[in-house]
Amino acid sequence: xxxxxxxxxxxxxxxxxxxxxxxxxxxxxxxxYNRLQTGTKASTLGTILSIAGIGIINPEWAGKAFIIIxxxxxxxxxxxxxxxxxxxxxxxxxxxxxxxxxxQEAETEENKEDQI
Amino acid sequence: xxxxxxxQIFVLSYLTWLALNxxxxxxxxxxxxxxxxxxxxxxxxxxxxLQEVRLTPKSFAYAFGFVGVFWIELxxxxxxxxxxxxxxxxxxxxxxxxxxxxxKSNIGKMLLANAITLTPGTLTVDILGDRMFIHWIDVxxxxxxxxxxxxxxxxxxxxxxxxx
Numbered sequence: 612x613x614x615x616x617x618x619x620x621x622x623x624x625x626x627x628x629x630x631x632x633x634x635x636x637x638x639x640x641x642x643x644y645n646r647l648q649t650g651t652k653a654s655t656l657g658t659i660l661s662i663a664g665i666g667i668i669n670p671e672w673a674g675k676a677f678i679i680i681x682x683x684x685x686x687x688x689x690x691x692x693x694x695x696x697x698x699x700x701x702x703x704x705x706x707x708x709x710x711x712x713x714x715q716e717a718e719t720e721e722n723k724e725d726q727i
Numbered sequence: 728x729x730x731x732x733x734x735q736i737f738v739l740s741y742l743t744w745l746a747l748n749x750x751x752x753x754x755x756x757x758x759x760x761x762x763x764x765x766x767x768x769x770x771x772x773x774x775x776x777l778q779e780v781r782l783t784p785k786s787f788a789y790a791f792g793f794v795g796v797f798w799i800e801l802x803x804x805x806x807x808x809x810x811x812x813x814x815x816x817x818x819x820x821x822x823x824x825x826x827x828x829x830x831k832s833n834i835g836k837m838l839l840a841n842a843i844t845l846t847p848g849t850l851t852v853d854i855l856g857d858r859m860f861i862h863w864i865d866v867x868x869x870x871x872x873x874x875x876x877x878x879x880x881x882x883x884x885x886x887x888x889x890x891x
Protein backbone atom coordinates (compact mmCIF):
# COMPACT_ATOMS: atom_id res chain seq x y z
CA UNK A 612 0.00 0.00 0.00
CA UNK A 613 2.66 2.49 1.08
CA UNK A 614 4.92 1.59 -1.82
CA UNK A 615 2.05 1.94 -4.32
CA UNK A 616 1.15 5.32 -2.87
CA UNK A 617 4.78 6.45 -3.19
CA UNK A 618 5.17 5.29 -6.82
CA UNK A 619 1.82 6.80 -7.81
CA UNK A 620 2.68 10.12 -6.19
CA UNK A 621 6.06 10.28 -7.94
CA UNK A 622 4.48 9.54 -11.34
CA UNK A 623 1.84 12.23 -10.78
CA UNK A 624 4.54 14.70 -9.72
CA UNK A 625 6.56 14.05 -12.88
CA UNK A 626 3.37 14.64 -14.90
CA UNK A 627 2.81 17.95 -13.10
CA UNK A 628 6.39 19.00 -13.90
CA UNK A 629 5.81 18.33 -17.61
CA UNK A 630 2.57 20.33 -17.55
CA UNK A 631 4.48 23.21 -15.92
CA UNK A 632 7.15 23.05 -18.62
CA UNK A 633 4.43 23.13 -21.27
CA UNK A 634 2.93 26.24 -19.71
CA UNK A 635 6.39 27.85 -19.56
CA UNK A 636 6.87 26.99 -23.23
CA UNK A 637 3.60 28.70 -24.14
CA UNK A 638 4.90 31.90 -22.51
CA UNK A 639 8.40 31.74 -24.00
CA UNK A 640 7.82 30.67 -27.62
CA UNK A 641 7.66 33.39 -30.26
CA UNK A 642 4.64 32.42 -32.39
CA UNK A 643 1.45 30.36 -32.40
CA TYR A 644 2.89 27.30 -34.12
CA ASN A 645 5.79 26.90 -31.69
CA ARG A 646 3.42 27.43 -28.79
CA LEU A 647 1.22 24.64 -30.09
CA GLN A 648 4.29 22.43 -30.29
CA THR A 649 5.20 22.81 -26.64
CA GLY A 650 1.57 22.89 -25.55
CA THR A 651 0.60 19.63 -27.25
CA LYS A 652 3.54 17.47 -26.35
CA ALA A 653 4.07 18.51 -22.76
CA SER A 654 0.39 18.55 -21.88
CA THR A 655 -0.19 15.12 -23.45
CA LEU A 656 2.53 13.37 -21.47
CA GLY A 657 1.76 15.44 -18.38
CA THR A 658 -1.90 14.45 -18.43
CA ILE A 659 -1.07 10.82 -19.15
CA LEU A 660 1.38 10.61 -16.24
CA SER A 661 -0.94 12.41 -13.80
CA ILE A 662 -3.84 10.08 -14.59
CA ALA A 663 -1.58 7.01 -14.61
CA GLY A 664 -0.37 8.00 -11.13
CA ILE A 665 -3.95 8.08 -9.89
CA GLY A 666 -4.51 4.67 -11.48
CA ILE A 667 -1.48 3.30 -9.61
CA ILE A 668 -2.67 4.67 -6.25
CA ASN A 669 -6.22 3.29 -6.75
CA PRO A 670 -5.96 0.09 -8.83
CA GLU A 671 -9.75 -0.19 -9.08
CA TRP A 672 -9.68 3.00 -11.17
CA ALA A 673 -7.03 1.63 -13.53
CA GLY A 674 -9.57 0.81 -16.26
CA LYS A 675 -11.06 4.30 -16.19
CA ALA A 676 -7.59 5.82 -16.18
CA PHE A 677 -6.70 3.72 -19.23
CA ILE A 678 -9.83 4.90 -21.09
CA ILE A 679 -9.09 8.56 -20.28
CA ILE A 680 -5.46 8.14 -21.41
CA UNK A 681 -6.58 6.61 -24.73
CA UNK A 682 -8.98 9.46 -25.41
CA UNK A 683 -6.39 12.11 -24.51
CA UNK A 684 -3.89 10.46 -26.84
CA UNK A 685 -6.41 10.33 -29.68
CA UNK A 686 -7.88 13.82 -29.36
CA UNK A 687 -4.97 16.01 -28.27
CA UNK A 688 -2.93 15.84 -31.50
CA UNK A 689 -6.08 16.24 -33.60
CA UNK A 690 -7.02 19.48 -31.86
CA UNK A 691 -3.54 20.99 -32.25
CA UNK A 692 -3.41 19.93 -35.88
CA UNK A 693 -6.78 21.61 -36.48
CA UNK A 694 -5.69 24.80 -34.71
CA UNK A 695 -2.45 24.95 -36.69
CA UNK A 696 -4.23 24.31 -39.98
CA UNK A 697 -6.87 26.95 -39.29
CA UNK A 698 -4.27 29.45 -38.18
CA UNK A 699 -2.21 28.92 -41.33
CA UNK A 700 -5.32 29.08 -43.49
CA UNK A 701 -6.35 32.54 -42.25
CA UNK A 702 -2.74 33.73 -42.51
CA UNK A 703 -1.44 34.09 -38.98
CA UNK A 704 2.25 34.93 -39.57
CA UNK A 705 5.12 32.70 -38.52
CA UNK A 706 7.88 34.12 -36.33
CA UNK A 707 10.95 35.93 -37.75
CA UNK A 708 13.14 32.93 -36.96
CA UNK A 709 11.23 30.78 -39.46
CA UNK A 710 13.48 29.44 -42.21
CA UNK A 711 11.00 27.96 -44.69
CA UNK A 712 7.25 27.70 -45.36
CA UNK A 713 6.53 24.98 -47.93
CA UNK A 714 2.78 25.09 -47.30
CA GLN A 715 2.63 28.75 -48.35
CA GLU A 716 4.50 27.85 -51.55
CA ALA A 717 2.13 24.94 -52.27
CA GLU A 718 -0.93 27.13 -51.78
CA THR A 719 0.47 29.83 -54.05
CA GLU A 720 1.08 27.20 -56.75
CA GLU A 721 -2.48 25.94 -56.47
CA ASN A 722 -3.91 29.45 -56.77
CA LYS A 723 -1.88 30.03 -59.93
CA GLU A 724 -3.18 26.80 -61.44
CA ASP A 725 -6.74 27.77 -60.57
CA GLN A 726 -6.38 31.13 -62.31
CA ILE A 727 -5.03 29.57 -65.49
CA UNK B 728 -25.43 -3.40 -43.13
CA UNK B 729 -21.89 -4.70 -42.90
CA UNK B 730 -21.58 -7.39 -40.25
CA UNK B 731 -17.82 -7.00 -39.83
CA UNK B 732 -18.13 -3.28 -39.06
CA UNK B 733 -20.93 -3.83 -36.57
CA UNK B 734 -18.97 -6.58 -34.85
CA GLN B 735 -15.86 -4.39 -34.55
CA ILE B 736 -17.82 -1.50 -33.07
CA PHE B 737 -19.58 -3.91 -30.69
CA VAL B 738 -16.29 -5.37 -29.41
CA LEU B 739 -14.77 -1.90 -29.03
CA SER B 740 -17.68 -0.41 -27.09
CA TYR B 741 -18.05 -3.53 -24.94
CA LEU B 742 -14.37 -3.44 -23.97
CA THR B 743 -14.72 0.26 -23.15
CA TRP B 744 -17.75 -0.51 -20.97
CA LEU B 745 -15.91 -3.31 -19.14
CA ALA B 746 -12.89 -1.09 -18.49
CA LEU B 747 -15.12 1.71 -17.21
CA ASN B 748 -17.00 -0.55 -14.80
CA UNK B 749 -14.08 -2.79 -13.83
CA UNK B 750 -16.32 -5.56 -12.49
CA UNK B 751 -17.68 -8.88 -13.75
CA UNK B 752 -21.10 -8.96 -12.10
CA UNK B 753 -23.76 -10.51 -14.28
CA UNK B 754 -25.96 -7.40 -14.38
CA UNK B 755 -23.03 -5.23 -15.50
CA UNK B 756 -22.10 -7.69 -18.24
CA UNK B 757 -25.68 -8.02 -19.52
CA UNK B 758 -26.40 -4.27 -19.49
CA UNK B 759 -23.13 -3.58 -21.33
CA UNK B 760 -23.86 -6.23 -23.95
CA UNK B 761 -27.35 -4.82 -24.63
CA UNK B 762 -26.10 -1.22 -24.90
CA UNK B 763 -23.17 -2.22 -27.12
CA UNK B 764 -25.43 -4.14 -29.48
CA UNK B 765 -27.82 -1.17 -29.69
CA UNK B 766 -24.98 1.27 -30.41
CA UNK B 767 -23.40 -1.01 -33.01
CA UNK B 768 -26.64 -1.83 -34.85
CA UNK B 769 -28.52 1.47 -34.63
CA UNK B 770 -25.75 4.05 -34.88
CA UNK B 771 -22.95 2.28 -36.67
CA UNK B 772 -24.32 0.11 -39.45
CA UNK B 773 -22.61 2.52 -41.88
CA UNK B 774 -19.40 3.14 -39.93
CA UNK B 775 -16.30 2.24 -41.91
CA UNK B 776 -13.67 3.59 -39.53
CA LEU B 777 -12.07 0.24 -38.83
CA GLN B 778 -12.71 -1.29 -42.22
CA GLU B 779 -9.16 -0.80 -43.42
CA VAL B 780 -7.55 -2.51 -40.42
CA ARG B 781 -5.86 -5.77 -41.33
CA LEU B 782 -6.41 -8.51 -38.78
CA THR B 783 -3.42 -10.79 -39.31
CA PRO B 784 -0.83 -12.00 -36.77
CA LYS B 785 1.86 -9.96 -38.51
CA SER B 786 -0.17 -6.77 -38.25
CA PHE B 787 -0.72 -7.41 -34.52
CA ALA B 788 3.02 -7.82 -34.00
CA TYR B 789 3.67 -4.59 -35.90
CA ALA B 790 0.95 -2.83 -33.88
CA PHE B 791 2.88 -3.66 -30.70
CA GLY B 792 6.08 -2.44 -32.36
CA PHE B 793 4.34 0.79 -33.34
CA VAL B 794 3.08 1.39 -29.80
CA GLY B 795 6.57 0.76 -28.42
CA VAL B 796 8.27 3.16 -30.85
CA PHE B 797 5.51 5.68 -30.21
CA TRP B 798 6.03 5.70 -26.43
CA ILE B 799 9.81 6.04 -26.76
CA GLU B 800 9.33 8.96 -29.16
CA LEU B 801 6.74 10.57 -26.85
CA UNK B 802 9.20 10.59 -23.93
CA UNK B 803 12.05 11.79 -26.16
CA UNK B 804 9.88 14.61 -27.48
CA UNK B 805 9.00 15.79 -23.99
CA UNK B 806 12.61 15.92 -22.86
CA UNK B 807 13.45 17.70 -26.10
CA UNK B 808 10.75 20.31 -25.51
CA UNK B 809 11.80 20.69 -21.86
CA UNK B 810 15.41 21.28 -22.92
CA UNK B 811 14.44 23.94 -25.45
CA UNK B 812 12.09 25.72 -23.06
CA UNK B 813 14.64 25.81 -20.22
CA UNK B 814 17.58 26.97 -22.34
CA UNK B 815 17.81 30.77 -21.91
CA UNK B 816 18.68 31.44 -25.58
CA UNK B 817 15.58 29.52 -26.82
CA UNK B 818 17.30 27.33 -29.46
CA UNK B 819 14.64 27.03 -32.17
CA UNK B 820 14.93 27.08 -35.93
CA UNK B 821 11.32 26.60 -37.04
CA UNK B 822 9.78 26.14 -40.47
CA UNK B 823 7.15 24.22 -42.41
CA UNK B 824 8.57 21.38 -44.51
CA UNK B 825 6.92 19.00 -46.92
CA UNK B 826 7.10 15.21 -46.65
CA UNK B 827 5.64 12.39 -48.72
CA UNK B 828 3.84 9.36 -47.33
CA UNK B 829 3.35 5.99 -49.01
CA UNK B 830 0.24 5.19 -46.95
CA LYS B 831 -3.03 4.97 -48.86
CA SER B 832 -5.73 4.40 -46.24
CA ASN B 833 -7.33 7.27 -44.36
CA ILE B 834 -6.96 5.77 -40.91
CA GLY B 835 -3.30 5.00 -41.59
CA LYS B 836 -2.70 8.63 -42.55
CA MET B 837 -4.58 9.80 -39.46
CA LEU B 838 -2.47 7.65 -37.14
CA LEU B 839 0.68 8.80 -38.89
CA ALA B 840 -0.29 12.47 -38.55
CA ASN B 841 -1.13 12.00 -34.88
CA ALA B 842 2.11 10.15 -34.21
CA ILE B 843 4.10 12.90 -35.97
CA THR B 844 2.36 15.56 -33.91
CA LEU B 845 3.33 13.82 -30.68
CA THR B 846 6.99 13.24 -31.59
CA PRO B 847 10.01 15.49 -31.14
CA GLY B 848 9.58 18.96 -32.56
CA THR B 849 7.08 18.17 -35.31
CA LEU B 850 3.45 19.22 -35.81
CA THR B 851 1.28 18.23 -38.76
CA VAL B 852 -0.22 21.40 -40.25
CA ASP B 853 -1.94 20.16 -43.41
CA ILE B 854 -2.39 17.11 -45.62
CA LEU B 855 -2.96 17.34 -49.38
CA GLY B 856 -3.24 13.86 -50.88
CA ASP B 857 0.05 12.13 -50.10
CA ARG B 858 1.86 15.37 -49.23
CA MET B 859 2.03 16.27 -45.57
CA PHE B 860 3.11 19.68 -44.34
CA ILE B 861 4.94 19.51 -41.04
CA HIS B 862 5.86 22.40 -38.76
CA TRP B 863 9.34 21.48 -37.56
CA ILE B 864 10.77 23.29 -34.56
CA ASP B 865 14.36 22.65 -35.61
CA VAL B 866 14.63 22.35 -39.39
CA UNK B 867 17.73 20.32 -40.29
CA UNK B 868 16.90 19.80 -43.98
CA UNK B 869 14.42 21.40 -46.36
CA UNK B 870 14.78 18.60 -48.92
CA UNK B 871 11.63 16.45 -49.25
CA UNK B 872 13.43 13.09 -49.16
CA UNK B 873 15.65 13.91 -46.21
CA UNK B 874 12.77 15.38 -44.22
CA UNK B 875 10.65 12.31 -45.01
CA UNK B 876 13.43 10.06 -43.79
CA UNK B 877 13.87 12.02 -40.58
CA UNK B 878 10.19 12.40 -39.66
CA UNK B 879 8.02 9.79 -41.32
CA UNK B 880 10.04 6.61 -41.93
CA UNK B 881 10.23 5.32 -38.36
CA UNK B 882 6.41 5.09 -38.12
CA UNK B 883 5.60 4.35 -41.73
CA UNK B 884 7.22 0.92 -41.78
CA UNK B 885 4.84 -0.24 -39.03
CA UNK B 886 1.70 1.45 -40.32
CA UNK B 887 2.30 0.13 -43.83
CA UNK B 888 1.95 -3.44 -42.59
CA UNK B 889 -1.04 -2.60 -40.37
CA UNK B 890 -3.13 -0.66 -42.88
CA UNK B 891 -1.37 -0.52 -46.25
